[in-house]
Amino acid sequence: MANDTDPLPGEAFYEYTAVVEIATSPDGERVAFVATESEEAEDERRRSVFVAPTDGSEEPHRLTRASDAGSPAWSPDGSKLAITAAREQDVELAVEPPEDAEAEDENGDGGEGGNGGGDDGPEDQVWVFDLVRGGDARQITDRSEGVTGFDWGPDGERIVVAAPDPTDEEAAYRDRVDDDGPIEIERLQHKVNGSGWTDTVTAYLFVVDVESREATRLDRANDGEMGSRRPLAPAWSPDGDRIAFTAYLGENPxxxxxxxxYTIRPDGTGRERLTDAERRLQAPTWSPDGERIAFVGGDPTNWYIPTEVFVADAGSGEDHSVSASLDRTVAWGGGPEWIDDDTLVAVLADEGNSSPVRLDADGDDPAWLAPWQGDDRAIRALDPSADGERAALVVSDPAAADVYALDVDAFDAADDPLDRVTTVNEGLLDEDQVPGFERVTWENGDGIEIEGLVYLPSGFDSDDPDPHPVVASVHGGPMSYDAPAFGFDFPYWTSRGYVVLRTNYRGSTSYGREFSERLRGTRGEKEVDDVVSGVDHLVDRGWVDDSRAFLTGFSYGGITTAATVTSTDRFSAAAAEHGVYDFHAAFGTDDNHNWHEDEFGLPWENPETYREISSLTDVGDVDTPLLVTAGERDWRCPPTQAEQLHVSVKKQGVDSKLVIYRDEHHDIGDPDRAIHRIEELAAWFDDHDPATE
Incomplete structure (x- = not known):
């Protein structure tokens, strides 16, 4: 195997940009988008807001730089853009800028400063850019605990925000904790990954006047819980009479x-419950005429069942699914959007891809869109304009992920109708560093067809007599899926000559309920078979070297990695990243007790089940050199899990290394640590590669 490609250096991650949010202007002529970038000098990943014309005629204009920003939302007339931002320097300045104040720098962020939304910095507030007058953004909210969501009122003069509002006693307790006082918790959900230790502070809705910043709390709109898992998600009706929100107001949320x-009037009266606590509900959005509300709903006790798009009558609450017949889950970021009073569009997960679908609000009669999409690119986000004429979307393939736009009536076009709006990673990769891409299918040990996405070195030749090493990289979830994607990891590996296999194992979504539920109630057998048989399939095709197979996975992928090395020595080396390996010990120390109980029961009632699903039970069978990583403050997959696995493997004389990322949660946030992670994996595999030993 000859590899003449220059390897993509880890430091190139500082140049890597990811588009994570989009918002189309009401007239469809502009799109605001959020891009996550790295600031090398500060060693931070920051979200920045840009605005660009949807016809691609001009380069995007940067609105923010020095602080974390997101959640762009256009005012109804399109003259203003609201965002959330945690802007440290501006918090120290007067909230109300002088009349006709000029921006302090051309990037609109008041100069240097800001901490990227870190744990000890300022909280997210709502800021508004006047795109007609220009100048810097104006701070609209000043909540001590920050805001968790907002929406414009239809008159453009008010916004509704969701924000925690501690009592005096709760605020005093928080101050004591901040001063290193004891943490005292009576709640069941005592911590949430990324948010920290919980308390009893209740989140409320506030109606805020944009000009005066005067806020009115809606006392009856609260869910009794703070944290990103249960957002109120306010949505203001087109006629201004009601605000929809999500909450659980029953016993023990x-x-x-x-x-x-729920819906409530803007004066805080007339709260009405429209659904019956049988779903985990999210992303409510009003029809243009205000008669109906669409939302995403799923089974709260079984996440393997595909989520669906529902439409509810805004008065009676009577609802029905408009996507059930497809047997496909709603893609992350692909919630429903109205294009007229009777029609919606959404992005659904379909056989290892994310694709747009048109939905009839009156019944379950969906139609797939975008025949021009192909099977090598995914629609990551979709947002139509308020007039239903134009839409922006994020399209990802192995070479790039960018913002595009099209006329809504061109979704059915045979030829590609997209206008490219951004080229955010232009110049990141040399031409010969862009991965090739193939979809492959094979039969697993149970005779079931499994699909995998394969990223290939540039110039890959299947007839090459010298096959490539392979990295089997396992996705998390497990209720997730791999679709064609542009990311940093894939070209990093393929530019070094590796083939990368991403297996959509049993339990993955996008293939229907039956396929996803095959994993329910089990761990460490079916998904292991699917991953291992996928590597065997690539060996049989002559693409990869049988003796140079490596394995890694993050989160549930880490769980699968550990389970795999307890059952086979198929891999030369493996890396289990941020996983759970003893489910009994994890119960109550992670933040997933509801999920574990719903799927496996309670550990003291079903101890044998918890033993069977834990890779530590069979850790004595591990012969594979194992790298184990964790975040020091990961409360989804606690670092003690990684410690247990490392010590148990090392005790047997098997090569193992433990890497703990200080102050990191479940995901790795700081760029230098993201670079360390990928380089540590590469070094581990290289050190245990039979071809280099």
Missing amino acids: DDTMALDL
Whole structure:
């Protein structure tokens, strides 16, 4: 195997940009988008907001730089853009800028400063850019605990925000904790990954006047819980009479994943519950005529069942699914959007891809769109304009992920109708560093067809007599899926001559309920078979070297990695990243007790089940050199899990290394640590590669 490609250096991650949010202007002529970038000098990943014309005629204009920003939302007339931002320097300045104040720098962020939304910095507030007058953004909210969501009122003069509002006693307790006082918790959900230790502070809705910043709390709109898992998600009706929000107002909200849909008047009266606590509900959005509300709903006790798009009558609450017949889950970021009073569009997960679908609000009669999409690119986000004429979307393939736009009536076009709006990673990769891409299928040990996405070195030749090493990289979830994607990891590996296999194992979504539920109630057998048989399939095709197979996975992928090395020595080396390996010990120390109980029961009632699903039970069978990583403050997959696995493997004389990322949660945030992670994996595999030993 000859590899003449220059390897993509780890330091190139500082140049890597990811588009994570989009918002199309009401007239469809502009799109605001959020891009995550690295600031090398500060060693931070920051979200920045840009605006660009949807016809691609001009380069995007940067609105923010020095602080973390996101959630762009256009005012109804399109003259203003609201965002959330945690801007440290501006918090120290007067909230109300002088009349006709000029921006302090051309990037609109008041100069240097800001901490990227870190744990000890300022909280997210709502800021508004006047795109007609120009100048810097104006701070609209000043909540001590920050805001968790907002929406414009239809008159453009008010916004509704969701924000925690501690009592005096709760605020005093928080101050004591900040001063290193004891943490005292009576709640069941005692911590949430990324948010920290929980308390009893309640989140409320506030109606805020944009000009005066005067806020009115809606006392009856609260869900009794703070943290990103249960956002109120306010949505203001087109006629201004009601605000929809999500909440669970029953007994012990910490012991359920259900959320209901409510509406309330802007003066805080007339709260009405529209659903019946049978779904985990999210992303409510009003029809243009205000008669109906669409939302995403799923089973709160069984996340393997595909989520669906529902439409509810805004008065009676009577609802029905408009996507059930497809047997496909709603893609992350692909929630429903109205294009007229009777029609919606959404992005659904379909056989290892994310694709747009048109939905009839009156019944379950969906139609797939975008025949021009192909099977090598995915629609990551979709947002139509308020007039239903134009739409922006994020399209990802192995070479790039960018913002595009099209006329809504061109979704059915045979030829590609997209206008490219951004080229955010232009110049990141040399031409010969862009991975090739193939979809492959094979039969697993049970005779079931499994699909995998394969990223190939540039110039890959299947007839090459010298096959490539392979990295089997396992996705998390497990209720997730791999679709064609542009990311940093894939070209990093392929530019070094590796083939990368991403297996959509049993339990993955996008292939229907039956396929996803095959994993329910089990761990460490079916998905292991699917991954291992996928590597065997690539060996049989002559693409990869049988003796140079490596394995890694993050989160549930880490769980699968550990389970795999307890059952086979198929791999030369493996890396289990941020996983759970003893489910009994994890119960109550992670933040997933509801999920574990719903799937496996309680550990003291079903101890044998918890033993069977834990890779530590069979850790004595591990012969594979194992790298184990964790975040020091990961409360989804606690670092103690990684410690247990490392010590257990090392005790047997098997080569093992433990890497703990200080102050990191479940995901790795700082660029230098992201670079360390990928380089550590590469070094581990290289050190245990039979071809280099």
